[in-house]
Every structure is written in structure tokens, then in C-alpha cells.
Amino acid sequence: MKNRIHNFNAGPAALPLPVLEEIQAELLDFKGSGMSIMEVSHRSKWFDDVINETVERINRLMGLGDDFQVLFLQGGASTQFALVPMNLLPEGQSADYVNTGTWSTKAIKEAQAMGKTVNVAASSEDRNFCYIPKDIPLDPNAAYVHITSNNTIKGTAYTDFPDAGNVPLIADMSSDIMSRPMDASKFGLIYAGAQKNLGPAGVCVVIIRKDMLERVPESLPSMFKYTTFAGKNSMYNTPPCFAIYTVGLVVKWIEETIGGLEKMEARNRKKADTLYSIFDSSDFYSGTADKDSRSMMNVTFRLPSEDLEKAFVAQALENGLGGLKGHRSVGGCRASIYNPTSQEGVEALVDFMKEFEKKNG
Amino acid sequence: MKNRIHNFNAGPAALPLPVLEEIQAELLDFKGSGMSIMEVSHRSKWFDDVINETVERINRLMGLGDDFQVLFLQGGASTQFALVPMNLLPEGQSADYVNTGTWSTKAIKEAQAMGKTVNVAASSEDRNFCYIPKDIPLDPNAAYVHITSNNTIKGTAYTDFPDAGNVPLIADMSSDIMSRPMDASKFGLIYAGAQKNLGPAGVCVVIIRKDMLERVPESLPSMFKYTTFAGKNSMYNTPPCFAIYTVGLVVKWIEETIGGLEKMEARNRKKADTLYSIFDSSDFYSGTADKDSRSMMNVTFRLPSEDLEKAFVAQALENGLGGLKGHRSVGGCRASIYNPTSQEGVEALVDFMKEFEKKNG
Numbered sequence: 001m002k003n004r005i006h007n008f009n010a011g012p013a014a015l016p017l018p019v020l021e022e023i024q025a026e027l028l029d030f031k032g033s034g035m036s037i038m039e040v041s042h043r044s045k046w047f048d049d050v051i052n053e054t055v056e057r058i059n060r061l062m063g064l065g066d067d068f069q070v071l072f073l074q075g076g077a078s079t080q081f082a083l084v085p086m087n088l089l090p091e092g093q094s095a096d097y098v099n100t101g102t103w104s105t106k107a108i109k110e111a112q113a114m115g116k117t118v119n120v121a122a123s124s125e126d127r128n129f130c131y132i133p134k135d136i137p138l139d140p141n142a143a144y145v146h147i148t149s150n151n152t153i154k155g156t157a158y159t160d161f162p163d164a165g166n167v168p169l170i171a172d173m174s175s176d177i178m179s180r181p182m183d184a185s186k187f188g189l190i191y192a193g194a195q196k197n198l199g200p201a202g203v204c205v206v207i208i209r210k211d212m213l214e215r216v217p218e219s220l221p222s223m224f225k226y227t228t229f230a231g232k233n234s235m236y237n238t239p240p241c242f243a244i245y246t247v248g249l250v251v252k253w254i255e256e257t258i259g260g261l262e263k264m265e266a267r268n269r270k271k272a273d274t275l276y277s278i279f280d281s282s283d284f285y286s287g288t289a290d291k292d293s294r295s296m297m298n299v300t301f302r303l304p305s306e307d308l309e310k311a312f313v314a315q316a317l318e319n320g321l322g323g324l325k326g327h328r329s330v331g332g333c334r335a336s337i338y339n340p341t342s343q344e345g346v347e348a349l350v351d352f353m354k355e356f357e358k359k360n361g
Numbered sequence: 362m363k364n365r366i367h368n369f370n371a372g373p374a375a376l377p378l379p380v381l382e383e384i385q386a387e388l389l390d391f392k393g394s395g396m397s398i399m400e401v402s403h404r405s406k407w408f409d410d411v412i413n414e415t416v417e418r419i420n421r422l423m424g425l426g427d428d429f430q431v432l433f434l435q436g437g438a439s440t441q442f443a444l445v446p447m448n449l450l451p452e453g454q455s456a457d458y459v460n461t462g463t464w465s466t467k468a469i470k471e472a473q474a475m476g477k478t479v480n481v482a483a484s485s486e487d488r489n490f491c492y493i494p495k496d497i498p499l500d501p502n503a504a505y506v507h508i509t510s511n512n513t514i515k516g517t518a519y520t521d522f523p524d525a526g527n528v529p530l531i532a533d534m535s536s537d538i539m540s541r542p543m544d545a546s547k548f549g550l551i552y553a554g555a556q557k558n559l560g561p562a563g564v565c566v567v568i569i570r571k572d573m574l575e576r577v578p579e580s581l582p583s584m585f586k587y588t589t590f591a592g593k594n595s596m597y598n599t600p601p602c603f604a605i606y607t608v609g610l611v612v613k614w615i616e617e618t619i620g621g622l623e624k625m626e627a628r629n630r631k632k633a634d635t636l637y638s639i640f641d642s643s644d645f646y647s648g649t650a651d652k653d654s655r656s657m658m659n660v661t662f663r664l665p666s667e668d669l670e671k672a673f674v675a676q677a678l679e680n681g682l683g684g685l686k687g688h689r690s691v692g693g694c695r696a697s698i699y700n701p702t703s704q705e706g707v708e709a710l711v712d713f714m715k716e717f718e719k720k721n722g
Contacts (some may be wrong), residue, residue: 003393003395004389004396005394007400009401010402012402015397015399020388021389023388024385027384028365028381032364033366034365034366034368034683035368035370038373038381038607039368039370039373040373041371042373043689074435074436074437075440076435077598079435079436079584081582082583110582113580113582193599200399200602200603201399201403201600201601202435202563202603203563219474221443221447221475222442222474223437223439223440237437237438238373238437238556238562239563240562241373241561241562241563242562242563242603243563243601243603243604322394322396323402328404
């Protein structure tokens with residue numbers, strides 16, 4: 001479609017064009033209701049179908065058994081940094097956290113600030129978070145092990161998740177959820193702000209193993225308890241209906257148009273390989289992540305100078321390639337190539353990168 | 362526009378048609394960005410303009426001085442039930458709460474559940490919350506006085522707010538914010554889930570007097586502190602961009618199309634008078650709220666029997682009049698006539714009510 005750019009934003013990020021077109025087409029009259037999806041009651045059959053179908057698709061795509069429940073919360077992953085220890089780390093126990101970057105660090109800080117006992121089991125801070133630690137010594141008595149599966153800012157990701165034995169893994173998967181198949185059975189809880197792989201900002205998908213709900217202290221405020229959401233199909237109060245509806249369309253697109261998570265991974269792998277290959281054949285662009293820790297979602301790189309990086313980002317945008325500036329905390333460049341981004345967009349980016357190197361290298 | 366019904370939902374509720382049409386028109390390319398508003402970064406100039414213009418319009422419409430700050434939070438009013446006492450009710454102090462219905466009761470329960478000292482200064486529970494208490498004995502040493510300005514379920518509203526002297530008023534205005542001009546200077550904090558008068562579900566507007574921020578305990582999790590949002594223009598983490606954008610369009614509609622809150626009130630008053638007049642001339646329909654406590658937003662009423670109520674709601678929908686069922690906790694009928702609903706819609710409802718009475722009365 002004309003006027004649309006190739007969007008490499010880190011989040012909020014690109015959405016599949018067919019999803020946007022479907023939203024647009026039914027915005028004034030949702031399924032013959034005579035109302036927008038934003039105007040129907042969350043207690044109506046219309047919205048019930050939306051939320052239930054979305055949950056069922058997530059269950060199918062991720063192969064979740066009856067022992068899991070899919071919830072929709074608000075407040076982003078940052079709110080989960082507090083809710084996870086509040087709900088799941090009982091007084092007198094400690095939790096293992098693996099520190100792989102900005103978001104892990106924040107998760108650790110929030111848990112510590114509320115007086116919880118946190119054990120940083122491993123950290124890659126010694127080399128500016130450019131790798132994922134291996135052979136992590138985990139406490140077999142920990143309440144849980146918290147990881148950040150993909151690190152948006154540093155461009156790293158786990159290939160294999162730590163083996164925590166019987167201790168439940170908890171993962172912030174905001175930036176790689178449903179980018180590939182994944183064995184959910186290792187996890188006690190998975191959370192993901194939707195605005196990267198799954199939809200718009202404004203809803204956080206929480207996938208909880210039901211036995212974890214037994215840990216939730218009765219004394220917490222209602223809106224801070226996972227049990228409140230689990231007991232009411234995420235509708236104790238009015239949920240973020242439009243955001244959930246859009247997530248529903250994105251997972252429909254993953255299931256019906258792409259064909260599931262194996263095909264999603266193949267598509268994502270090809271995009272990442274296309275983009276990373278340029279670092280292996282050029283001295284002009286250098287990837288910032290260790291090769292064996294490279295993220296399939298966020299490709300972070302530097303150019304020979306900050307001036308060149310600035311020119312690169314600006315000229316790319318002129319060429320219809322947007323969102324390539326690195327996170328304000330680290331600088332450099334970053335191409336986020338989440339589920340909705342296309343191979344065509346990545347190839348356009350690689351072509352531009354080659355041209356830019358030719359002119360400035 | 363054909364296919365659209367007259368929507369009397371209690372929330373999520375009707376939106377102005379021009380707002381929906383504007384969203385639809387720019388959904389694939391927001392202001393020449395080549396991206397949807399859902400796809401632009403919250404750190405971009407595009408979104409900065411959206412959030413800043415929305416704040417400025419709210420400031421202008423409500424006549425807020427520099428001593429106030431407008432924030433956008435997630436989790437609805439139900440989350441504010443916890444955040445208000447967590448942030449603003451210090452250990453060793455008590456707060457006055459006025460109980461005027463379901464939502465007030467929940468606000469009181471959440472504060473009490475976290476061990477805060479709550480004084481229920483007045484309640485209308487003795488007559489099933491069909492009125493607003495008057496001459497409320499308030500504690501001059503209270504940390505704040507909490508009220509629910511409009512009671513969606515019971516159809517009551519304050520005409521005049523309690524005079525709390527130097528004690529700041531805190532109000533849940535979810536269902537009547539910006540329905541009329543109002544002197545904000547009495548308030549320490551106002552909060553409102555947007556999904557009734559201001560926009561879609563998924564964002565809660567919080568208007569805080571800046572001196573209240575001094576009470577916020579440092580020890581709270583970042584996402585539960587008003588100071589976190591105040592210090593970052595509501596963008597400590599990714600905000601619910603699309604919901605804020607839609608609120609921006611609704612307040613633009615109130616300011617530019619309607620012409621401000623005095624005109625909004627005149628329009629709302631006329632709709633309410635049109636609808637209430639039927640109760641004063643009919644024994645078939647009986648309003649449930651005391652006359653001097655009637656809400657201008659939620660008109661609650663009963664028919665002679667539950668069977669007739671059921672038939673009324675069903676036949677109304679067949680006639681293009683939706684959302685007339687009372688809240689599941691109280692039954693009966695309810696027409697919510699928030700800002701976006703039209704005089705034309707109310708007149709169509711009144712005509713239908715007269716017809717229905719003729720056939721069934």
C-alpha cells in the first residue's frame with residue numbers, strides 16, 4: 001500500500017497490514033452490532049466472543065494445556081515487575097533473577113524495592129549485556145527463576161532457556177513471544193506487553209500455570225492479584241477491549257495467514273539471517289551482540305561514528321525505512337524485526353545499508 | 362449513518378461518530394508518518410504531539426491551573442481504588458469516604474483491605490443508594506474525602522459537592538467527567554476511566570493537584586506511584602497510546618464541535634430532561650433515584666414487571682436502541698446518556714417508550 005513505510009520500531013511497532021485493514025473496515029459497525037468494537041459492552045456476546053477466541057488461539061498456537069490460563073492485564077511489563085514478586089514470592093523465600101539488560105535490571109530493582117529477597121544468579125553486565133550467561137548456578141529452593149527471554153535494547157536472546165528443574169521459570173517475553181514455538185511446560189508464568197509481537201500498547205498478556213495461583217496472598221488489592229483476573233476471565237473490571245480485540249486479530253493472522261509458530265519462526269529466522277549476514281561481510285556495520293546470543297527480533301549495530309549513525313537513521317527514513325535509531329540509553333542503530341515485519345522490508349533495509357556503506361564506507 | 366444504532370451502553374459506551382470516522386480515515390497512515398497511530402513510537406514527535414495536545418485540551422476545558430497535572434494510567438478506576446490510599450493516605454491518618462453505591466463500596470473495601478483507616482462519613486445504603494447524602498459530617502483532620510460523583514448503577518449524582526474545607530476532595534468521576542463545568546480547585550485528585558464520557562476502555566485519566574505528590578511514599582513500586590507518571594508525562598513505560606489518542610479526539614470534539622463544557626452541559630441537561638419527563642407523566646415507568654439526586658448521565662428505571670423489562674430491552678434493540686438493560690447486580694432498565702449520545706437518540710428512545718407503554722400499559 002502506498003504511503004506505508006517499512007517500520008522497524010522497537011515497540012509500539014509494526015502491525016500486519018491485513019489486521020489494520022480489518023480494524024478499519026469494521027470500525028463503525030462491528031459484526032452487525034451497529035457499534036464500534038470500542039462501543040460494545042465488555043459484558044456483551046460480541047466482546048465475549050472476541051476475548052474467548054483470542055484466548056483459544058493463544059492456547060492453540062502455544063500448545064498450552066488445561067493447566068495454563070491466559071490473562072489480559074494492563075500496565076505493561078513494568079507492572080509485572082512488581083506483580084510477579086507481590087503474587088508469587090512468599091515471605092521467607094528467595095527468587096533467582098538472571099540479569100541480561102535494562103529490563104531485567106528493572107525487574108530486579110522493583111522486587112528488591114518492596115523488600116523481597118532476590119538472588120541475582122547470573123549477569124552479563126560485565127560486558128555491557130552483550131551476551132546471555134550460560135551454566136547459571138540456580139538455587140533449587142528458589143520460589144522461581146526470572147529471565148528476560150529477549151533483550152530489546154541490547155539485541156540478545158536465549159537460544160535455550162535455563163534448566164531450573166522443578167523451580168518454575170518466569171519470563172518477560174515482551175519482545176519475542178510467539179516469534180517461535182516454545183515449550184511452555186517449563187514456565188510458571190510468562191508475561192508480554194503486546195506492543196511488539198502481538199498488538200498495540202495497552203494490554204499485557206499473562207500466561208500463568210494454574211498451580212501458581214495458590215501462592216497469591218489474599219491481602220493484595222484486587223487489581224494486583226492474578227487470582228482476580230483468573231477468576232473472572234480478565235473481566236473483573238472493564239478490560240482494554242480494543243487492545244484485546246487487536247491482539248485477537250494478530251494471533252488470527254499468525255494462525256491463519258502465517259500458519260502457526262513453526263512457520264512464524266522460519267519467516268523470522270530468514271529475516272534475521274538476511275540482516276545479520278551483512279555484519280559478517282562488512283567492517284562498516286558491527287553487531288553489538290555476541291554471535292551466539294543474537295536476538296532474532298532486535299538487531300543492534302553500530303556504524304564507524306555517531307555522525308554516520310545519525311546520517312544513516314535520517315537517510316533511511318527518507319527512503320521509507322523507519323525506526324532505526326537505537327534505544328536512547330545506548331545509542332547506535334537498531335532494526336526491530338518482530339512478527340509483523342516482512343522479508344521484503346528487511347531486504348529493502350539491507351539494500352539501503354549496502355548503498356549507504358558504498359557512499360560513506 | 363446507516364447500520365449504527367442509538368447506543369445507551371453504560372460503558373464501554375457510545376463514541377462521537379466524527380471521532381470514529383477520523384480514526385478510521387487515518388488508521389493506516391497517521392499524519393503522513395506512513396504508520397498507524399498504533400505503530401508509531403511513544404517517544405516520537407507524532408505521539409508527543411498527541412499526548413501534549415490532549416493534556417492541553419483537558420486543561421483548557423476543565424480550567425485547570427498550573428497547580429494541576431493530567432496523567433494517563435492503566436487499570437481503570439478499580440486500580441485507583443487501591444492507588445489513592447496507597448499514595449495519599451499516610452500511616453496514622455484516616456480518610457473520609459462517602460458511600461453512594463457499588464463503586465464507592467468497592468473503593469472503601471480496597472482501602473480497608475490494605476489496612477488503611479477509613480471513616481465512612483455518610484452512606485445512602487439505608488435506601489438502596491437511591492439518593493446522595495446531604496450535610497455530611499466530615500473530619501477536618503482527614504487526609505482526604507473520597508466521593509463518587511456519579512453513580513452509574515444506581516443513577517444518582519451530586520448536584521453540589523461536599524464542602525470539605527481545607528481537606529482535599531478526591532472523586533471517582535468515571536461516569537460524569539466533563540459532562541458539565543466544575544470547579545476543580547476543590548479537588549486534590551480526580552480520576553475517571555475513559556470508557557464513558559471520554560473515550561475507549563484502557564486508559565484512566567487522573568488529574569492531580571501537584572502538592573498531593575508530596576505524600577507519595579518512596580517505597581511503592583514504580584508503576585503504583587503517581588510521582589512516576591507525573592515525572593515522565595505519563596511515559597515512564599509505554600502508555601496505552603491508542604486509547605490516549607482517542608481521548609484526544611473526544612476532547613477535541615467537546616472543545617471544537619460542541620463548544621466547551623457549558624454547551625456540553627446544556628446538551629446533556631436537555632437529553633436528561635427529555636428522558637426524565639416521561640417518569641413524571643407515566644405510572645408505567647418509574648425512576649429509581651430520588652428526584653433531587655438524579656444523574657444526568659445514567660437514567661435508571663423500572664417497568665411494572667421483570668417480564669415487561671425483558672420485553673422492553675429486546676424490542677428496543679429491534680428498534681435500533683441498544684444497551685438498555687440495567688446493571689446485572691440490580692436489574693431493571695438503564696439508559697446511559699453520556700456526552701457522545703445525541704438528543705435525537707434520546708427522542709427516539711422516548712418515542713419508543715411511549716409506544717411500548719401504549720401496547721403494554
